[in-house]
Every structure is written in C-alpha cells, then in structure tokens.
Amino acid sequence: MIDHLGITVSDFDASKAFYDKAMAPLGGSLLYMVPQEYTGGAKVGGYGRDRPVFWLSAAREKPRDHQHVAFTARSRAEVDAFHAAALAAGGKDNGGPGLRPHYHPNYYGAFVLDPDGNNVEAVCHDPE
Template sequence: MIDHLGINVTDFEKSKSFYDEAMAPLGASLLYMVPEQYTGGAKVGGYGRDRPVFWLSDSTDKPRSTQHVAFTARSRAEVDAFHAAALAAGGKDNGGPGLRPHYHPNYYGAFVFDPDGNNVEAVCHDPE
C-alpha cells in the first residue's frame, strides 16, 4: 500500500554511496535526481527497480530522527546479498540474515544501520 517513502540524510553523498551498494543485490538503483531548482538546492534522489519508490533527501539544515524501512527481496539469496553488500558499503549489522518466525513462519530478513543510523531491512516472505 505504500507508493513511495523518503528519508532525510545528513551526508547525501555518503548515503548515496551506501544505498548504491546496498540496493544493487535487490535489483534497485538510483533512478532519478530531482533538479535542484525544484528542491531549493537540496539533493534529492529516488531509488527503485522500475520507478523511484525510496527517496533520499539532504537534510543538513533540518532536525531528523532515525527511521525503519524494509525493502522487498525476491528471494532469500537476495536478502543475504543485500546484507553483505550493505556491510561492505559501511553499514553496521543489526541482525544478520535469517528466519524471524515471531513475525510469521517464512519471514526471512536481515537488518543493517545505514550511515545515519536508520534501520534498513531486506525481507523475503516466500518459503524458500
């Protein structure tokens, strides 16, 4: 039911580098940068598979709090690859790949903290 989601980041280039690496195993990439003439000079970019659905916004001048976002993985192998790529890109582990049966029997997820401390997850709901 979510059409798109955005988070504020304190260092756009550092976060962009992190998400470029972390999203690749999920088949997603940076698809669009909003021209700065429409953002008041802030950097705003959207990631997705076929259209931008996850947005980063430069928030160096705005207060922010950490957030949680979960990205759909098409397989458990994608969850594993996401976690490895996110750690290699500088993320901090917040729960390695594995089943989380307390959510439901097939909930297979992995969690990392991004450069701003946001809790980022990849999850697959398929049985294998």
C-alpha cells in the same frame, strides 16, 4: 498501500554511496535526481527497480530521528546479498540474515544501520 517513501539524510553523498551498493542485490538503483532548482538547492534522489519508490533528501540540519524501512527481496539469496553488500558499503550489522518466526514462519530478513543510523531491512516472505 505505500506508493513511495523518503528519508532525510545528513550527508547525501555518503548515503548515496551506501544505497548504491546496498540496493544493487535487490535489483534497485538510483533512477532519478530531482533538479536542484525544484528542491531549494537540496540533493534529492529516488531509488527503485522500475520507478523511484525510495527517496533520499539532503537534510538542512542533522536528522534527529531514526527511521525503519524494509525492502522486498525476491529470494532469501537476495536478502543475504543485500546484507553483505550493505556491510561492505559501511553499514553496521543490526541483525544478520535469518528467519524471524515471531513475525510469521517464512519471514526471512536482514537488518543494517545506514550512515545516519536508520534501520534498513531486506525481507523475503517466500517459504524457501
């Protein structure tokens, strides 16, 4: 029942460049930047397909904890394309595309670490 979520990043522009490329194969893009007069001067932007659901916020200090977020892919091919795009954008492999039957028989996912070390995943639950 998640409506939206956000993570704090140490370098907003580097993270934006990463997520611009990594989200494209999933049909996502940066949809909104909050005017900085409402954020105390921090950069805050939201990604999604039709509305912002994943938010990046510039940290006032380096984030200490790493987060995990999984994005729904509409096909296994989208998972593959996400992984390739994220690696090309400078992400680090944290588990290539493939089945993860220990979650359930059709769980097909791929994992990358973003510029801050957050574990970012694309997952498709369809049988093929």
